[in-house]
Amino acid sequence: MGRENPAEKALGLLRRRLCDPSFVFKPFSDSPDSNYSKLKFIISSSVTEACNNSILLLGPRGSGKIAVLELVISDLLLEFPDMISVIKLSGLLHSDDNCAFKEIARQLCVEHQLLFSKMASFDDNSQFMIAMLRECGLAHKTIIFVLDEFDLFSQGKQRLLYSLLDAMQSVSSQAVVIGVSCRLDADQLLEKRVRSRFSHRKLLFLPPNKEDMQRLLENILLLPTDSTFPQDYTVQFNAKLQNILADERFKDVLNTYINTDSTVNYLLKFLFRAVSNMDLVTGFLSLENFKTALSNVQRQPKLECIKDCSILELYILVCMKKLEIKEQNSYNFNSIMKEYKTVHDSFQTSDYYAQNVCLRAFEHLLQRELISFTDSRGNNQSIEFRPVKLLVSSHELHQGLKSYRSCPAILQKLMAG
Amino acid sequence: MPAFAKRKSSPLAAGAELRDSMDLRSENTGCSPQKRKLRTNSSPMKASSISTPMKRTSPRRSANANLNSLENGIESKICERLPKLRKSPVKCLLNDFTAKPNWNPTDAEQIRSVKKALHVSTSPLAVVCREDEQKKVLEFCKSCIEREKAGSLYVCGCPGTGKSLSMEKVKQLLLDWAQETGLEKPDVLAMNCTSLTNTSDVFSKILGKDQPRKRSYGSTSPLQLLQNLYSQKSQSSGRKMMIIITDELDYLITKDRAVLHDLFMLTTLPFSRCVLIGIANAIDLADRFLPKLQSLNCKPAVITFRAYSKDQILKILQERLTALPYTIFQPQALELCARKVAAASGDMRKALCVCRSAIEMLEAELRESSNNFNGSSIETAFFESQIDPHAAVVKKHEIDIVGIDHMAVALSKTFKSPVVDTIQSLPQHQQIILCSAVKLFRGGKKDTTIGELNKSYVEFCKSALIPPVGILELSNMCRVLNDQGLLKLGQSREEKFKRVTLKVDEADISFALQVYKYFGKNLLSKSFYADDKGLEPRKENLQRMALTLEYPTED
Numbered sequence: 001m002g003r004e005n006p007a008e009k010a011l012g013l014l015r016r017r018l019c020d021p022s023f024v025f026k027p028f029s030d031s032p033d034s035n036y037s038k039l040k041f042i043i044s045s046s047v048t049e050a051c052n053n054s055i056l057l058l059g060p061r062g063s064g065k066i067a068v069l070e071l072v073i074s075d076l077l078l079e080f081p082d083m084i085s086v087i088k089l090s091g092l093l094h095s096d097d098n099c100a101f102k103e104i105a106r107q108l109c110v111e112h113q114l115l116f117s118k119m120a121s122f123d124d125n126s127q128f129m130i131a132m133l134r135e136c137g138l139a140h141k142t143i144i145f146v147l148d149e150f151d152l153f154s155q156g157k158q159r160l161l162y163s164l165l166d167a168m169q170s171v172s173s174q175a176v177v178i179g180v181s182c183r184l185d186a187d188q189l190l191e192k193r194v195r196s197r198f199s200h201r202k203l204l205f206l207p208p209n210k211e212d213m214q215r216l217l218e219n220i221l222l223l224p225t226d227s228t229f230p231q232d233y234t235v236q237f238n239a240k241l242q243n244i245l246a247d248e249r250f251k252d253v254l255n256t257y258i259n260t261d262s263t264v265n266y267l268l269k270f271l272f273r274a275v276s277n278m279d280l281v282t283g284f285l286s287l288e289n290f291k292t293a294l295s296n297v298q299r300q301p302k303l304e305c306i307k308d309c310s311i312l313e314l315y316i317l318v319c320m321k322k323l324e325i326k327e328q329n330s331y332n333f334n335s336i337m338k339e340y341k342t343v344h345d346s347f348q349t350s351d352y353y354a355q356n357v358c359l360r361a362f363e364h365l366l367q368r369e370l371i372s373f374t375d376s377r378g379n380n381q382s383i384e385f386r387p388v389k390l391l392v393s394s395h396e397l398h399q400g401l402k403s404y405r406s407c408p409a410i411l412q413k414l415m416a417g
Numbered sequence: 418m419p420a421f422a423k424r425k426s427s428p429l430a431a432g433a434e435l436r437d438s439m440d441l442r443s444e445n446t447g448c449s450p451q452k453r454k455l456r457t458n459s460s461p462m463k464a465s466s467i468s469t470p471m472k473r474t475s476p477r478r479s480a481n482a483n484l485n486s487l488e489n490g491i492e493s494k495i496c497e498r499l500p501k502l503r504k505s506p507v508k509c510l511l512n513d514f515t516a517k518p519n520w521n522p523t524d525a526e527q528i529r530s531v532k533k534a535l536h537v538s539t540s541p542l543a544v545v546c547r548e549d550e551q552k553k554v555l556e557f558c559k560s561c562i563e564r565e566k567a568g569s570l571y572v573c574g575c576p577g578t579g580k581s582l583s584m585e586k587v588k589q590l591l592l593d594w595a596q597e598t599g600l601e602k603p604d605v606l607a608m609n610c611t612s613l614t615n616t617s618d619v620f621s622k623i624l625g626k627d628q629p630r631k632r633s634y635g636s637t638s639p640l641q642l643l644q645n646l647y648s649q650k651s652q653s654s655g656r657k658m659m660i661i662i663t664d665e666l667d668y669l670i671t672k673d674r675a676v677l678h679d680l681f682m683l684t685t686l687p688f689s690r691c692v693l694i695g696i697a698n699a700i701d702l703a704d705r706f707l708p709k710l711q712s713l714n715c716k717p718a719v720i721t722f723r724a725y726s727k728d729q730i731l732k733i734l735q736e737r738l739t740a741l742p743y744t745i746f747q748p749q750a751l752e753l754c755a756r757k758v759a760a761a762s763g764d765m766r767k768a769l770c771v772c773r774s775a776i777e778m779l780e781a782e783l784r785e786s787s788n789n790f791n792g793s794s795i796e797t798a799f800f801e802s803q804i805d806p807h808a809a810v811v812k813k814h815e816i817d818i819v820g821i822d823h824m825a826v827a828l829s830k831t832f833k834s835p836v837v838d839t840i841q842s843l844p845q846h847q848q849i850i851l852c853s854a855v856k857l858f859r860g861g862k863k864d865t866t867i868g869e870l871n872k873s874y875v876e877f878c879k880s881a882l883i884p885p886v887g888i889l890e891l892s893n894m895c896r897v898l899n900d901q902g903l904l905k906l907g908q909s910r911e912e913k914f915k916r917v918t919l920k921v922d923e924a925d926i927s928f929a930l931q932v933y934k935y936f937g938k939n940l941l942s943k944s945f946y947a948d949d950k951g952l953e954p955r956k957e958n959l960q961r962m963a964l965t966l967e968y969p970t971e972d
Binding site: 032048058060122151182207260395396 | 609774831843
């Protein structure tokens with residue numbers, strides 16, 4: 001095979017990095033103000049001081065809550081090797097109390113190498129959990145409960161939450177309950193008594209600001225300067241990348257992208273697309289990669305459909321628009337033809353086609369779902385008499401006409417006036 | 418009257434030693450029964466019945482009590498005492514605290530013991546501020562045991578008001594009392610109704626405690642067995658009384674309310690030997706769910722645990738901290754915490770949580786400063802605080818006791834909702850969606866469809882000169898906002914007809930986005946939506962800049 005192309009190796013490395021959440025969120029763990037350090041401080045102080053604690057992690061989907069939590073837990077497991085055991089529950093799977101207690105009992109059994117019986121009843125499981133909490137408290141082991149999709153646990157009677165939080169009110173147990181949710185008002189969904197037992201600590205995971213974004217991009221995209229890659233390639237690659245990152249146009253592209261969703265996960269998807277567009281021949285990233293990635297992501301299917309239409313089809317669409325503006329509630333093919341004729345008469349266009357050609361164009365539009373019948377039950381009327389409606393908005397139509405390759409000026413005028 | 422003479426001297430005892438002040442306080446307890454009588458209309462407390470440590474009423478509270486005790490004809494004395502008392506309760510409080518050394522927050526052992534003392538799970542030695550309620554329950558149980566008759570009691574109150582804690586104490590006191598007076602010790606069954614799989618399991622639990630060897634055979638349910646047992650005289654004479662404490666009683670409420678009813682009816686049977694104490698949150702549970710008992714004239718007595726007032730919270734916090742040999746909090750910080758929590762809910766757990774949060778703020782600040790300052794500056798601050806506590810409040814690098822600033826930060830973190838922060842950090846188009854939803858709902862409508870929202874959104878974008886995104890992106894963003902709890906999306910087959918409602922207050926959105934007011938035009942003001950064709954281009958550019966968060970403000 002010979003020496004592998006360094007570009008391919010670089011591509012593989014970048015893709016691997018983008019798919020690994022712990023790599024992405026590692027640089028945020030340095031600053032003392034970050035959520036990582038706050039979370040770590042709270043959990044480690046609970047472990048060392050042998051007290052109970054509960055905390056809620058809130059933030060939109062994809063902002064890295066679980067990733068940061070995993071980082072913290074893995075670091076703590078290294079720091080306190082035998083003092084922590086972790087139980088993970090998910091609101092999607094275990095929101096029913098029976099299921100939840102069973103799962104807790106099963107995970108506890110696996111942790112401590114005990115035999116788990118599937119036939120154990122709800123009572124048995126809850127007694128087991130309380131007994132294990134007490135035992136672990138005596139042995140100075142902390143149990144960390146991670147409740148993913150916390151808001152789903154608050155449906156129904158909230159028995160699991162109450163039992164967990166109530167067990168934490170006693171001195172003999174040592175537990176930390178971490179709830180992860182994307183709903184901001186997750187703690188308002190709790191019952192009064194459960195909320196009273198929950199300590200009101202919340203960590204907000206907000207989207208990164210500009211400096212953090214810059215740091216993130218550099219961390220992911222810059223190649224390492226150790227010996228995995230040939231030195232001159234690395235230097236060139238990094239220099240080009242820094243140029244791109246400093247470029248105003250790149251900033252525009254990035255801002256347009258982030259304006260719809262600014263979570264880290266969304267950005268990673270964009271970067272993955274851009275990186276995959278990398279030209280393997282030259283072996284460097286370029287601004288074009290990012291631009292194509294943006295246009296791939298922000299697609300407007302109806303717009304693309306309109307761009308593929310023929311001129312006659314565009315005429316039909318514009319006539320339908322005009323009929324709508326004239327406030328005709330329902331119109332069919334014949335009324336569209338009348339409108340078409342009036343347009344032709346007033347503007348003396350060259351695009352005047354016969355009825356059957358127009359009907360063919362009309363059927364094309366129906367097939368492409370740019371227009372549709374208003375009643376979905378097809379009675380025996382023929383196509384010409386059934387009422388139709390537009391499925392593209394006027395804005396989309398306008399934009400489509402503007403970006404059409406050789407749109408007749410008449411149509412634009414008709415749309416505007 | 419000697420009591421007042423002593424009280425006069427206490428504010429003037431500057432730098433009083435701890436022991437002296439404690440002696441003074443013990444003299445003051447002579448007047449406390451009067452205070453109790455006026456405030457709660459209960460019988461004055463016997464000194465020995467309930468073992469509580471010496472009550473250390475703060476001078477401020479004594480001053481307030483004196484204002485109320487008009488019956489004793491000491492009004493004139495109060496008026497002349499008042500100015501002298503008024504001027505220095507704070508100082509006296511501080512004197513109390515300066516008697517103890519400040520703590521050393523860098524010592525892990527001290528931090529651990531402080532946090533332990535403030536933890537919710539640590540039950541204090543004495544339950545203060547709930548003496549009346551405990552007394553009532555205790556009296557009730559004692560009379561039932563003495564007369565060997567059954568009875569029922571309903572304890573209600575908001576969460577965090579000390580109900581379960583008080584019941585634990587009462588249980589202990591009752592057993593002690595039974596031992597002292599030589600009566601037969603009653604069985605005590607304490608259970609939490611959330612741990613029952615079926616609501617009718619409560620009866621099998623009672624049966625199990627009462628008759629450990631008897632089991633329900635065949636078709637007789639535990640309830641029927643209990644009812645039979647309590648209706649017959651045969652085995653009743655030798656049986657012990659049983660105290661049943663059921664926590665979270667509202668879990669037993671079923672649709673036909675049978676279980677709750679039967680439970681309370683057990684106490685009305687002629688030969689029943691159980692004293693039932695039910696604990697729940699709803700004040701009117703007994704009225705709403707046990708109407709039939711009223712007609713039988715055996716409604717349970719209701720004892721309400723009111724939410725804690727500011728003074729009570731302060732007292733409880735101080736009680737917890739007295740066991741420690743050093744000062745941790747500035748008294749103003751504790752008072753701030755007590756005030757805020759009492760105003761919000763009166764929930765003691767929250768107060769404890771906030772105090773622990775404040776300690777963590779202090780720890781965080783310490784960690785930061787240990788990177789910046791060297792150790793000597795902390796020591797000098799420490800010494801200065803010993804000499805003059807008032808000046809210590811003002812010093813900025815004074816970080817060895819928890820001050821008001823730490824407490825304020827902890828309070829804001831607890832009581833602030835994350836909505837405003839999140840709205841401010843939303844991406845631009847999502848903010849525009851929220852604004853357009855606000856605009857749509859101004860007209861009095863409560864919900865709309867995604868199609869309408871799209872139109873409003875496009876108009877908004879046009880007037881702000883921002884290219885709008887397509888309807889697919891828009892419905893994706895609406896879904897993201899729905900996940901976060903800012904909007905609520907309904908179900909529909911077609912995307913465009915899904916119903917949208919706002920779940921956040923309009924005021925929150927305006928507040929969060931009010932940074933745009935800076936540019937001279939509030940984006941959400943009514944005039945913004947008027948026909949804006951007369952605007953000069955510069956203003957439009959400014960508005961456009963307002964909407965793009967990235968560009969820093971120039972003006």
